[in-house]
Amino acid sequence: MTDYLQRLIDPVMTELVADLPAIMVVGPRACGKTTTARQFSRTIFELSVPATAEAFNTDPDAILRGSAEPILIDEWQEVPTVLGAVKRSVDADAGEGRFLLTGSVNARLTSQTWAGTGRVVPVHATPMSERELEGKQHHSSFIDVIAREGAGALQAPSTSLDLRDYLERAIRGGFPEPALRYRRRARERWYGGYWDQIYSRDAVSGNSDRDPDRVRRFVHAFALNSGSTVELLKLAQAAELSRNTAQDYEQLLKNLFLVETIPAWTQRRLKRLAKAPKRLITDSGLLAAALNLDMDTIVRDGKLVGQVLETFVIAQWRAELEASELSPRLYHLRQQQGRHEVDLIVELPGDRIIAVEIKADSAPNRKAAYHLEWLASEIGDRFEAGVVLHTGPHAFPLGDKIHAVPISALWQ
Known part of the structure; x- marks a missing residue:
C-alpha cells in the first residue's frame, strides 16, 4: 500500500516475523491492526467473508498447507477452530514468519481452550500516536x-x-x-x-x-x-x-x-x-x-x-x-x-x-x-x-x- 503510514510497531513486527512462527496483533477495534499485518503477509484470509469462513470450517489444515507464507488470518474468531490448525502446523514446523492473526482479543481471553499458548506471541497495537x-x-x-x-x-x-x-x-x-x-x-x-x-x-x-x-x-x-x-x-x-x-x-x-x-x-x-x-x-x-x-x-x-x-x-x-x-x-x-x-x-x-x-x-x-x-x-x-x-x-x-x-x- 503506497499510502501506508509507518507505525511504531513496524520494526518490532519485522524482527518478530523473522524469528517467530506465529504472531497475533492485538489492540482496540479499528486501530489499524489488520492494515499493519497486511504489510508483512503474502497470503490474506478474511474470515469475516462468509465463503472464506465456510471453507475454513471445512478443512483449515489443507487451506493453510497450500498457501504462501506469511499467512494473515484476519478475524480469526469467526472460525475459532482455525487456531487448532495453526497449532498443528506450528508443531510440525516451527519455522519463522509463518502466521499472523488479527481479530477479537476478547474471544481469545474468554476461550476455554486457547490453542495459542506458547505458540502465538502477541504484539500490542494502539491507536496512532x-x-x-x-x-x-x-x-x-x-x-x-x-x-x-x-x-x-x-x-x-x-x-x-x-x-x-x-x-x-x-x-x-x-x-x-x-x-x-x-x-x-x-x-x-x-x-x-x-x-x-x-x-x-x-x-x-x-x-x-x-x-x-x-x-x-x-x-x-x-x-x-x-x-x-x-x-x-x-x-x-x-x-x-x-x-x-x-x-x-x-x-x-x-x-x-x-x-x-x-x-x-x-x-x-x-x-x-x-x-x-x-x-x-x-x-x-x-x-x-x-x-x-x-x-x-x-x-x-x-x-x-x-x-x-x-x-x-x-x-x-x-x-x-x-x-x-x-x-x-x-x-x-x-x-x-x-x-x-x-x-x-x-x-x-x-x-x-x-x-x-x-x-x-x-x-x-x-x-x-x-x-x-x-x-x-x-x-x-x-x-x-x-x-x-x-x-x-x-x-x-x-x-x-x-x-x-x-x-x-x-x-x-
Whole structure:
C-alpha cells in the first residue's frame, strides 16, 4: 500500500516475523491492526467473508498447507477452530514468519481452550500516536532517548502549539480512520458509532446477561472519572450497578483495550503510598465521545481540561512501549491523602525511573517540579529523569535531571 503510514510497531513486527512462527496483533477495534499485518503477509484470509469462513470450517489444515507464507488470518474468531490448525502446523514446523492473526482479543481471553499458548506471541497495537500521524516514527522511541540522554534531549519544536491546539488533537483522537480522513462532524459520528457498536454488539457478545444501557451507564461513570484513582465501588454506585457487575464491565472494556488501570508504583523505602490504580480511557477521542464533549465544553471546565490532556499525553507514552528497546512499564504514584502525586512513572530495567508530570500550563515554574524533586531525593541514583510536559512553547531546566518540555516535543 503506497499510502501506508509507518507505525511504531513496524520494526518490532519485522524482527518478530523473522524469528517467530506465529504472531497475533492485538489492540482496540479499528486501530489499524489488520492494515499493519497486511504489510508483512503474502497470503490474506478474511474470515469475516462468509465463503472464506465456510471453507475454513471445512478443512483449515489443507487451506493453510497450500498457501504462501506469511499467512494473515484476519478475524480469526469467526472460525475459532482455525487456531487448532495453526497449532498443528506450528508443531510440525516451527519455522519463522509463518502466521499472523488479527481479530477479537476478547474471544481469545474468554476461550476455554486457547490453542495459542506458547505458540502465538502477541504484539500490542494502539491507536496512532502524534508521532505516527506526523510521520516521525523513524526516530528512536522518546523513552529510549530520555533514558540515554536525559530529558534535556527533548527539544522544543520550531512551531509551537497552545492549549487549544492540544485539545483539538486530543478530541480528534488516534484512530486512523477519523484522524486521517474526517472533519469534525464526521469524526463525531464515527466515535458515536464506535461506542454504539460496543454497547449493542461487543458488550453482549457471548454474554446475554449484559444490558447495553447498563454498560453505557458504566462507561459514562468511568469516563467522568478517567485519570483518577476512583474506587470501583464508587463507579458501580454512580452507574447504579452492583460491584460484581461493574467489575465484569470493566474487565470487558479492558479486554477490548478501551480502558486501562495503570497500577500504583510502590517501593519499600517510600512510606504511605496509595495502592489504588489510576483508571483511564485509553484514547482521548473516545473519552470526548463518551461524555459528548466539544471544545467549548472542555475549555470552560478545568477538570475536563486536565482529564482530556492527561488522557492524550499518556496515550503518546503508551504507544511507545512496544517500540522501546527497554521494555518500560507504566505506573502512577500517589501518597495517601495526596501529599505527593506523580502523573506517570516509567520504570526501566534496573529499577530506574522516568517521572512525568502533565500540566495545562504555558509557563511552568519550579513549583511544577515539586513532586519530581521530592521523588528524586527519595530514590537517589535510580531517578533517571523528570519531565514536566506543558502547553507552552519553550524547553528549559527546572532542576537537576528535571526539565520542562512542551508536549509537542514528544513527536519531534
